[in-house]
Amino acid sequence: MENFDYFNPVRILFGEGQIARLPSLIPTGARILLTAGGGSIRTNGVFEQVTRALTGFSRTDFFGIEANPLFETCLEAAALCRREKIDFLLAVGGGSVLDATKLIAAATHFDGDPWDLVSREAAPGRTLPLGTVLTLPATGSEMNAFSVISRAATGEKLGFGSPELYPRFAILDPRTTLSLPPRQVANGIVDTFVHVTEQYLTRPADAPLQDRQAEAILLTLVDEAPKVRANPDHLPTRANLMWCATQALNGLIGCGVPQDWSTHMIGHELTAFFGLDHGQSLAVVLPGVLELLFPEKSAKLAQFGERVWGIREVNATARARAAIARTEAFFQEVGVATRLGDYGIGSEAADKVAARFAARGVAHGESGQVDAEMARKILLSRL
């Protein structure tokens, strides 16, 4: 394996009833900004639980953070933080609310153009502390220091991160996820799955424990996904999916191994240009990445086929190919379509994404092999 640093100071409070512990987690006398999305937490009882727990704290509410949260919205909230002298942020919702809250934490007292925090990963300097009550298992943002932000003015969607942006705590109560629409549950499973493959389906690196830790998450997802479809009210299944999502992107399985992330980078562009859900974009792109980068990835794909999908085919190349097909079928079984055409998108996607990669001069993938031309090929394979 390669050398690595690992540091993750997020405190996790997992299980039913943990929201009531909020008062012990936030400094006494803190002036809190509660951030939230469109209002689903008002109808599913989460907002009521949170506000009851926060009795006695000074609290301002900021609703309206959108899916694929906007830079512009974050700036509004940051201005509110300055006006209200906020000194603690509590994100109540899914990964979008939390990602926005991380940018609010960095932007409130940032001295400079706040877009630099995202586009150039400028060091934020003084940040506001934040915690979260997570209601949607998917992004893993609850246990990492990363955030993905979209900018309406330019149609961009970019990720950034900084160690100051680790949540102080994350409350994961699986009961809060029971009211999620099936589409969000399905997207969350795909997102979790692809977070793992970005760190696992690369080239062999003699890191057998990390491989098996990655496979642990994939195997659990494969077992639990049909259960949540068959019995969406079964709390233990929800708990297991929630813990998978957190473990998939807290840095652990990425320790000392090559990482790809080209599926996410291409997927972000599909969301930015065409409005695909994040999970949908990943389900479309991943099979193409695995096919087009097959020479480099085939050894790990063969291992993945055997250990995760139980494919007994002796020929490793055939097993690797079968593993790609099985993965795409899994996304479809989960309920997420896997072709651009399923979303009414044609070859223009390949041109647009390639043009943007070219303009930025970027190349993604574990060996920097996904440049504009490769991104074009990947998307053309997904029509």
Place this chain on the structure above:
Amino acid sequence: MENFDYFNPVRILFGEGQIARLPSLIPTGARILLTAGGGSIRTNGVFEQVTRALTGFSRTDFFGIEANPLFETCLEAAALCRREKIDFLLAVGGGSVLDATKLIAAATHFDGDPWDLVSREAAPGRTLPLGTVLTLPATGSEMNAFSVISRAATGEKLGFGSPELYPRFAILDPRTTLSLPPRQVANGIVDTFVHVTEQYLTRPADAPLQDRQAEAILLTLVDEAPKVRANPDHLPTRANLMWCATQALNGLIGCGVPQDWSTHMIGHELTAFFGLDHGQSLAVVLPGVLELLFPEKSAKLAQFGERVWGIREVNATARARAAIARTEAFFQEVGVATRLGDYGIGSEAADKVAARFAARGVAHGESGQVDAEMARKILLSRL
């Protein structure tokens, strides 16, 4: 799964050459106590690397921490810390050096009888910050807040822990482990294995991800153990074993699941009474615990047999029994004998340990089923 809290702020710096980064990890101007064991770090080059990295820091050295570190030794070091106005502890060695250093950190400014820190887990109050350069993968102490201390005056060996005792950082350079004697390597593999089984071979808890994360470590150990015996100089194998040891006891696989620890509790007594190495004591006791608690553990044992040992036997009870036999054989293959008689110990061990359990009024195991009488039966099954 059960509700849980997880928090682990230890920074890991893994890989060759990481010792050179020490100056960036210790506060400028700190007065350091370097703690170490019998002097092997002087002959294997580690001490030289560390002292070179610490050029310019005020440093006092405290050598002589023994395997199964003594309370009495820790008190000497704590007195030295007070005399020298030490404000940072750097443990250079294996788990014994690190465990002792945790007690030194807690005892230096403790206001009261320092044995209460161990025997009653008294809150330490002000502690000294500590870091470690680990040279022996085994105890997992580098990424947790626990410590096990022996007391010469009373022949006791007890564990304690406190969140203040997490190391600030742990440098894990697998090259430092190349000079370990085979006996320590073998003991470390057994210790790591049993740390996992204490958190995994209990009763089913519908925690499939934690199960698979535990199996990930066991499968890796089973694959890597013969490699380190065949080719002890192969650095990647050492790296994999080192990362397994850390992952086995950093709290992750224990999240939300029942835990046993009776093998450790009985093993500590064998060490205290008869001087067995810690790994030896575990190799003796574990098969007995698994046999005597078979009714409760059989479902997980059957899963363990299938997933870790690849036992195809269809009958679950037979598969579970075969898994116990296979585990004992593994310890022997690693080079650690598994019967009391192998160490010249007879049934007196059962009497002594039972008497101590009875005197303390303790019962261990995931359901508190390992009382004095059960401990006696377990040891009598291991003659």
